[in-house]
Amino acid sequence: MSAACSGTSEHHFLCSICLEVLTDPVTTSCGHNFCKTCISTHWDTSTTSRCPVCNQVFSTKPQLKVNIMMREMVSQFRRESERKAAAPGEQMIQKRREKLEEIRESVRIRKEAADRVKLEDTLSDKMMKMKMLEMKRLQQFAVDVTLDPLTAHPNLVLSDDGKQVYCSDVKKNLPHNKERFSPCVCVLGKQSFSSGRFYFEVQVKGKTDWDLGVVKESINRKGSITATPKNGLWTVTLRDGNVETAYEDPLVILHLKCVPEKVGVFVDYEEGVVSFYDVDAAALIYSFTHCCFTHKLHPYFSPGLNYGGKNSAPLIICPVNQSE
Incomplete structure (x- = not known):
């Protein structure tokens, strides 16, 4: 049923009277579908029982029963329509999640880079201090040299x-x-x-x-x-x-x-x-x-x-x- 509904356009599930998606769909003997309330009200206010679509006249007012198959198809159509309507929002949310993850990853990389630079600077400072201490140690042996x-x-x-x-x-x-x-x-x-x-x-x-x-x-x-x-x-x-x-x-x-x-x-x-x-x-x-x-x-x-x-x-x- 899902495959059938996915390939069916919206107008097949619209009531010809209210022009909305069918609610409690009923089918006349001429093969047209209407909301049960819409067609009932239409006939109650008319002198004849006529199909609003093809104008077929019924000698007696038909006994209307909900078309179960059509109702399920309409229900499936509604669900798929709601899902499709929600899909852009979900995609946007997913994109936002992915963007947020990219930002987090970028921040993590920058932080690691900054930490690495800080560590390298710290090590460089320590190395320089060690070198300076070594120079100070050597300079303790300084002698006064003059040219001959x-x-x-x-x-x-x-x-x-x-x-x-x-x-x-x-x-x-x-x-x-x-x-x-x-x-x-x-x-x-x-x-x-x-x-x-x-x-x-x-x-x-x-x-x-x-x-x-x-x-x-x-x-x-x-x-x-x-x-x-x-x-x-x-x-x-x-x-x-x-x-x-x-x-x-x-x-x-x-x-x-x-x-x-x-x-x-x-x-x-x-x-x-x-x-x-x-x-x-x-x-x-x-x-x-x-x-x-x-x-x-x-x-x-x-x-x-x-x-x-x-x-x-x-x-x-x-x-x-x-x-x-």
């Missing part, structure tokens, strides 16, 4: 206080003493260390080339030098924006996120460790480990060639900030 003019290459210009050095295009006429480097453009610190731990910081801001580290006191100062631990040099260098460290063979290239502006150098003589730090970022640049020190060590500085003024900024030995 007796070791400086003739093209190097040292400040009066022995804290700055840069390379000039003019070569000075200096004595060829045994301590002086030639042809390598470098200079040593006056201070030497043969035990314990020591630390110093050097500003390298604005430079394109530099070498920093420590060397053994007995290093060859005349002629070219291959900067490796085997030859008594533990250094980190900057070349064309890439920080690279000479580490035996082969050379280790360090591609840093940013070039440091201040480098910290830490040495633990007994442990055989030489470490380099980006002071501002409190980040380790590189460590030489398992070193075997048997000689006095001196801080080592090379500001690099001038390159027509492109690398004229000085290396500056900075006072170490040990404030809390």
